[in-house]
Amino acid sequence: xxxxxxxxxPLSVPEGAIASLNCTYSDRVSQSFFWYxxxxxxxxELIMSIYSNGDKEDGRFTAQLNKASQYVxxxxxxxxxxxxxxxxxxxxxxQLIWGAGTKLIIKP
Amino acid sequence: xxxxxxxxxxxxxxxxxxxTLSCSPISGHRSVSWYQQTPGQGLQFxxxxxxxxxxxxxxxxxxxxxxxxxxxxxxxNVSTLELGDSALYLCASSWTHEGNTEAFFGQGTRxxxx
Numbered sequence: 001x002x003x004x005x006x007x008x009x010p011l012s013v014p015e016g017a018i019a020s021l022n023c024t025y026s027d028r029v030s031q032s033f034f035w036y037x038x039x040x041x042x043x044x045e046l047i048m049s050i051y052s053n054g055d056k057e058d059g060r061f062t063a064q065l066n067k068a069s070q071y072v073x074x075x076x077x078x079x080x081x082x083x084x085x086x087x088x089x090x091x092x093x094x095q096l097i098w099g100a101g102t103k104l105i106i107k108p
Numbered sequence: 109x110x111x112x113x114x115x116x117x118x119x120x121x122x123x124x125x126x127x128t129l130s131c132s133p134i135s136g137h138r139s140v141s142w143y144q145q146t147p148g149q150g151l152q153f154x155x156x157x158x159x160x161x162x163x164x165x166x167x168x169x170x171x172x173x174x175x176x177x178x179x180x181x182x183x184x185n186v187s188t189l190e191l192g193d194s195a196l197y198l199c200a201s202s203w204t205h206e207g208n209t210e211a212f213f214g215q216g217t218r219x220x221x222x
Contacts, residue, residue: 032208043198043213044151051208088151092209095164096141096202100150 003027004091006099015108019076023089023099026070030097033065033072036088038101044088048074079106110135112201112214120220126187129217133180133201139163140182141211142174143198151198157182186219194221 003026013019021035032051036044050056050063050072062075072091076083084106089099113132121127133140141164142154153166157176174184180201186193196218202211 034210036213041196043196043216046210046212049208049210090211095156096153096200096209096211098151098153 004089004097004099006087006089006102008100009103010105011102012105012107013079015079015081015106017079019079019083019104019106021074021076021087021089021102021104022071023073023091024071025089025091025097027091027093027097028067028070030091030093032092033063034090034092034096035061035063035072035074036090037083038086038088040085076104081106081108112199112212114197114199114214114217116217117215118218118220120222121189123189123191123221125189126185127189127219128183128185129197129199129219131182131184131199131201131214133182133199134203134212137201137203137212138180139202139204139209140176140180141200141202142182142184143200144168145196145198145216146194154184189221191221194219 005024035048038044048063050065056063060077064073086101088101115130139158141156143151156164160176171187176182196216198216199214200211
Protein backbone atom coordinates (compact mmCIF):
# COMPACT_ATOMS: atom_id res chain seq x y z
CA UNK A 1 0.00 0.00 0.00
CA UNK A 2 1.31 3.40 -0.94
CA UNK A 3 2.02 5.46 2.16
CA UNK A 4 3.22 8.89 3.11
CA UNK A 5 4.40 9.30 6.68
CA UNK A 6 4.76 12.46 8.69
CA UNK A 7 5.37 13.09 12.36
CA UNK A 8 2.08 14.44 13.68
CA UNK A 9 3.79 16.80 16.12
CA PRO A 10 3.17 19.29 17.44
CA LEU A 11 6.57 20.64 16.52
CA SER A 12 7.36 23.71 18.59
CA VAL A 13 9.94 26.15 17.25
CA PRO A 14 11.00 29.55 18.62
CA GLU A 15 10.28 32.58 16.49
CA GLY A 16 13.20 33.35 14.18
CA ALA A 17 14.53 29.79 14.21
CA ILE A 18 14.48 27.24 11.38
CA ALA A 19 11.56 24.84 11.34
CA SER A 20 12.29 21.47 9.75
CA LEU A 21 9.43 19.24 8.60
CA ASN A 22 9.98 15.75 7.26
CA CYS A 23 8.04 13.30 5.16
CA THR A 24 8.83 9.79 3.95
CA TYR A 25 7.06 7.86 1.23
CA SER A 26 6.90 4.22 0.32
CA ASP A 27 6.36 4.19 -3.44
CA ARG A 28 9.76 4.45 -5.05
CA VAL A 29 8.37 5.44 -8.45
CA SER A 30 6.68 8.59 -7.13
CA GLN A 31 7.42 11.51 -9.40
CA SER A 32 6.28 14.74 -7.78
CA PHE A 33 6.09 16.01 -4.25
CA PHE A 34 4.22 18.81 -2.59
CA TRP A 35 3.95 20.71 0.64
CA TYR A 36 0.67 22.29 1.63
CA UNK A 37 -0.03 24.57 4.55
CA UNK A 38 -3.39 24.38 6.31
CA UNK A 39 -4.55 26.84 8.89
CA UNK A 40 -7.15 25.65 11.37
CA UNK A 41 -10.58 25.55 9.76
CA UNK A 42 -9.23 26.50 6.34
CA UNK A 43 -8.40 24.54 3.21
CA UNK A 44 -4.87 23.42 2.30
CA GLU A 45 -2.77 25.87 0.33
CA LEU A 46 0.03 24.73 -1.98
CA ILE A 47 3.29 26.32 -0.87
CA MET A 48 6.01 24.23 -2.53
CA SER A 49 6.34 21.61 -5.23
CA ILE A 50 9.50 19.71 -6.06
CA TYR A 51 10.13 17.22 -8.83
CA SER A 52 13.86 16.45 -8.87
CA ASN A 53 16.49 15.59 -6.30
CA GLY A 54 18.06 18.45 -4.42
CA ASP A 55 16.87 21.71 -2.96
CA LYS A 56 14.29 24.18 -4.19
CA GLU A 57 14.08 27.56 -2.53
CA ASP A 58 11.18 30.02 -2.51
CA GLY A 59 11.56 32.92 -0.13
CA ARG A 60 11.83 31.58 3.40
CA PHE A 61 10.86 28.08 2.29
CA THR A 62 13.21 25.37 1.04
CA ALA A 63 12.02 21.96 -0.10
CA GLN A 64 14.53 19.13 -0.18
CA LEU A 65 14.03 15.88 -2.06
CA ASN A 66 16.07 12.70 -1.78
CA LYS A 67 14.55 10.01 -3.98
CA ALA A 68 17.16 7.39 -3.04
CA SER A 69 16.19 7.67 0.62
CA GLN A 70 12.53 8.37 -0.21
CA TYR A 71 12.13 11.48 1.85
CA VAL A 72 11.15 15.04 1.25
CA UNK A 73 11.55 17.85 3.74
CA UNK A 74 10.49 21.45 4.16
CA UNK A 75 12.64 24.04 5.88
CA UNK A 76 11.16 27.34 7.02
CA UNK A 77 13.77 29.95 7.83
CA UNK A 78 13.18 32.88 10.17
CA UNK A 79 9.98 31.25 11.45
CA UNK A 80 7.12 33.62 12.18
CA UNK A 81 4.04 33.09 14.38
CA UNK A 82 1.99 33.24 11.15
CA UNK A 83 3.75 30.04 10.05
CA UNK A 84 1.90 28.16 12.80
CA UNK A 85 -0.26 25.70 10.89
CA UNK A 86 -0.47 22.07 9.88
CA UNK A 87 1.84 21.16 7.02
CA UNK A 88 0.72 18.39 4.72
CA UNK A 89 3.05 16.40 2.52
CA UNK A 90 1.62 14.94 -0.68
CA UNK A 91 3.22 12.55 -3.13
CA UNK A 92 1.96 12.06 -6.66
CA UNK A 93 2.15 8.82 -8.59
CA UNK A 94 -0.96 8.84 -10.78
CA GLN A 95 -2.83 9.84 -7.64
CA LEU A 96 -2.05 12.20 -4.79
CA ILE A 97 -1.23 10.33 -1.59
CA TRP A 98 -1.38 12.46 1.55
CA GLY A 99 0.43 12.39 4.82
CA ALA A 100 -1.59 13.09 7.96
CA GLY A 101 0.22 16.39 8.50
CA THR A 102 2.58 17.90 11.04
CA LYS A 103 1.29 20.60 13.34
CA LEU A 104 3.84 23.40 13.64
CA ILE A 105 3.74 25.94 16.46
CA ILE A 106 5.98 28.98 16.33
CA LYS A 107 6.47 30.44 19.80
CA PRO A 108 6.97 34.22 20.02
CA UNK B 109 -7.94 33.52 -12.80
CA UNK B 110 -10.75 32.42 -10.50
CA UNK B 111 -9.93 29.74 -7.96
CA UNK B 112 -11.82 26.62 -7.05
CA UNK B 113 -15.34 27.43 -5.91
CA UNK B 114 -17.28 25.22 -3.56
CA UNK B 115 -20.89 25.72 -2.61
CA UNK B 116 -22.40 25.91 -0.14
CA UNK B 117 -19.79 26.93 2.44
CA UNK B 118 -21.80 25.69 5.40
CA UNK B 119 -24.58 23.18 5.68
CA UNK B 120 -26.59 21.70 8.52
CA UNK B 121 -28.53 18.53 7.82
CA UNK B 122 -30.45 15.98 9.85
CA UNK B 123 -29.56 12.30 10.11
CA UNK B 124 -31.09 10.31 7.29
CA UNK B 125 -31.23 13.22 4.85
CA UNK B 126 -29.14 13.50 1.76
CA UNK B 127 -26.88 16.32 0.63
CA THR B 128 -25.31 17.51 -2.61
CA LEU B 129 -22.16 19.58 -2.67
CA SER B 130 -20.86 21.44 -5.69
CA CYS B 131 -17.39 22.24 -6.95
CA SER B 132 -16.37 24.44 -9.87
CA PRO B 133 -12.71 23.88 -10.77
CA ILE B 134 -10.21 26.39 -12.03
CA SER B 135 -10.82 27.13 -15.68
CA GLY B 136 -8.96 24.64 -17.83
CA HIS B 137 -8.59 22.05 -15.08
CA ARG B 138 -10.19 18.75 -16.02
CA SER B 139 -9.54 16.77 -12.86
CA VAL B 140 -11.57 17.21 -9.69
CA SER B 141 -10.92 15.30 -6.48
CA TRP B 142 -12.99 15.21 -3.31
CA TYR B 143 -11.73 14.78 0.23
CA GLN B 144 -13.24 14.45 3.67
CA GLN B 145 -11.46 15.95 6.63
CA THR B 146 -12.59 15.49 10.22
CA PRO B 147 -11.10 17.34 13.22
CA GLY B 148 -7.53 16.27 13.85
CA GLN B 149 -7.55 13.97 10.85
CA GLY B 150 -5.71 14.13 7.61
CA LEU B 151 -7.29 14.26 4.21
CA GLN B 152 -9.33 11.19 3.39
CA PHE B 153 -9.64 10.70 -0.36
CA UNK B 154 -13.17 10.15 -1.63
CA UNK B 155 -12.88 10.07 -5.41
CA UNK B 156 -11.40 11.73 -8.45
CA UNK B 157 -13.10 12.62 -11.69
CA UNK B 158 -11.44 13.36 -14.98
CA UNK B 159 -13.33 14.23 -18.15
CA UNK B 160 -16.63 13.08 -16.61
CA UNK B 161 -15.22 9.67 -15.60
CA UNK B 162 -14.40 8.48 -12.12
CA UNK B 163 -10.70 7.74 -12.27
CA UNK B 164 -9.97 6.81 -8.65
CA UNK B 165 -12.05 5.97 -5.64
CA UNK B 166 -11.24 5.92 -1.96
CA UNK B 167 -12.47 3.58 0.70
CA UNK B 168 -15.86 5.10 1.49
CA UNK B 169 -19.28 3.44 1.54
CA UNK B 170 -21.59 3.60 -1.43
CA UNK B 171 -23.59 6.38 0.27
CA UNK B 172 -20.90 8.69 -1.07
CA UNK B 173 -21.13 9.29 -4.78
CA UNK B 174 -20.11 11.89 -7.26
CA UNK B 175 -20.23 12.98 -10.84
CA UNK B 176 -18.60 15.41 -13.18
CA UNK B 177 -20.22 17.40 -15.93
CA UNK B 178 -18.92 18.28 -19.37
CA UNK B 179 -17.83 21.71 -18.12
CA UNK B 180 -15.70 19.94 -15.44
CA UNK B 181 -17.93 21.08 -12.60
CA UNK B 182 -18.42 18.30 -10.11
CA UNK B 183 -20.95 17.34 -7.49
CA UNK B 184 -20.76 14.89 -4.65
CA ASN B 185 -23.75 13.39 -2.96
CA VAL B 186 -24.08 11.77 0.42
CA SER B 187 -27.26 9.84 1.07
CA THR B 188 -28.72 8.69 4.38
CA LEU B 189 -26.53 11.02 6.38
CA GLU B 190 -24.95 9.82 9.61
CA LEU B 191 -23.57 11.86 12.50
CA GLY B 192 -20.08 10.70 11.54
CA ASP B 193 -20.41 12.38 8.16
CA SER B 194 -19.96 15.75 9.85
CA ALA B 195 -16.76 17.04 8.34
CA LEU B 196 -15.07 19.55 6.09
CA TYR B 197 -15.47 18.41 2.50
CA LEU B 198 -12.78 19.69 0.21
CA CYS B 199 -12.63 19.77 -3.53
CA ALA B 200 -9.37 20.09 -5.40
CA SER B 201 -8.90 20.77 -9.08
CA SER B 202 -5.69 19.85 -10.77
CA TRP B 203 -3.89 20.15 -14.02
CA THR B 204 -0.94 18.38 -15.54
CA HIS B 205 1.80 20.38 -17.21
CA GLU B 206 4.91 18.77 -18.67
CA GLY B 207 4.15 15.59 -16.77
CA ASN B 208 3.73 17.32 -13.42
CA THR B 209 0.39 17.67 -11.66
CA GLU B 210 -0.53 20.35 -9.12
CA ALA B 211 -3.73 20.46 -7.11
CA PHE B 212 -5.52 23.50 -5.75
CA PHE B 213 -8.24 23.43 -3.13
CA GLY B 214 -11.51 25.22 -2.76
CA GLN B 215 -12.51 26.73 0.57
CA GLY B 216 -14.49 23.65 1.47
CA THR B 217 -18.00 22.89 2.60
CA ARG B 218 -18.45 22.37 6.31
CA UNK B 219 -21.22 19.84 6.80
CA UNK B 220 -22.80 19.35 10.19
CA UNK B 221 -25.17 16.43 10.68
CA UNK B 222 -27.47 16.68 13.69
